[in-house]
Amino acid sequence: MKVNGTPYRSLWWDDQAQALKIIDQRWLPHDFRIQQLDSLADYCTAIRDMHVRGAPLIGATAAYGMAFALRRHPSGTSMDEAYDRLHATRPTAINLRWALDRVKAAITPLEPRDRAAAALALAHEIADEDVEINRCIGLHGLALIRAIAETKPAGEPVRLLTHCNAGWLATVDWGTATSPMYHAHDAGLPLHVWVDETRPRNQGALTAWELGSHGISHSYITDNAGGHLMQQGLVDMVITGTDRTTRRGDVCNKIGTYLKALAARDNDVPFYVALPSPTIDWTVADGLAEIPIEDRPEREITHVQGRDSRGIAMVQVTPDGTPGGNPAFDVTPARLVTGLITERGVCEASEAGLAGLFPEMAAQ
Ligand code: MRU
Secondary structure (H helix, E strand, O other), X not given: OEEOOEEOOOEEEEOOOOEEEEEOHHHOOOOOOEEEEOOHHHHHHHHHOOOOOOHHHHHHHHHHHHHHHHXXXXXXXXXXXXXXXXXXXXXXXXXXXXXXXXXXXXXXOOOHHHHHHHHHHHHHHHHHHXXXXXXXXXXXXXXXXXXXXXOOOOOOOEEEEEOOOOOHHHOOOOOOOHHHHHHHHHOOOOEEEEEEOOOOOOOHHHHHHXXXXXXXXXXXEOHHHHHHHHHOOOOOEEEEOOOEEXXXXXXXXXXXXXXXHHHHHHOOOOEEEEOOHHHEEOOOOOHHHHOOOOEOOOHHHHEEEEEEOOEEEEXXXXXXXXXXXXXXXXXXXXXXXXXXXXXXXXXXOOHHHHHHHOHHHHOO
């Protein structure tokens, strides 16, 4: 995607520096800062403190983190240490474990001297695959948006609602929930996107920044506004991302997603979830019982970041001493999900639906 006319991915390997460059998302939408990761600690901090975020991007970053660690020390012990340190950074998004497992399985049989180059090549492959997967998700989602557009008078926009940032910043490119929006806009379909602010970290501001840069009409709304907009008939379709999807189609995504799904069901608004297949955890059936929900620091609740005339500032919103509670994700049961938009097509949120599209993965 383009930032001020220049094409960017959300991370890239700098051949000259022989290092990974990331967009440090903590400063967006106000400041566009690029960071180079120069140590395993840098990789871990970048994921834990959300310089990079979003399930697919966390996975790709971790793959490069393994490659980085093996350049320094290609032994099995150092590979295991890198795996454990990266894996401990964030517990909910399954792409992290998926990417680490994939790199580890590929390099374990190799001679130590061959491991670093193989891990780097695989990290590049994972990043490129993510871009292609998300492009395909966009094409399948476009068909759904087009079907809604065809029911409307010419020129009337399809009104979408999205939660958090499942945009190109949360992936290597295109995004998951946003890819259908970019494809629909590029195909000339009129759109308007309601963007949930997504407290506490306001990832909706990242989505607004992305959509604005791409020229897509949107409004930034409070998390509490979605139900009202649906009651007023102002939402044609909800599309969110997911950090982990169970084999039965339960969806674990940013906190607040479940409430949007409930409101959508009550108002007969289709609720779709866009996901790349690495986000499916085939080892888990019941999302509520089995997915670990990340508890994040209470300062994310008691304080909020914004910009004033002096620059970016953090201000306290709660009385001194009031404790905050910060569960970062929730689970939307499959029964509330109209459909899953994957790189292989759209399916029912169920074991049969997912297995129909990914039989080789379901069988493992
Ligand atoms: O805590 P974050 O910002 O990493 O959470 C991100 C989300 O919940 C996204 O919506 C999800 O990862 C899907 S990203 C394509």
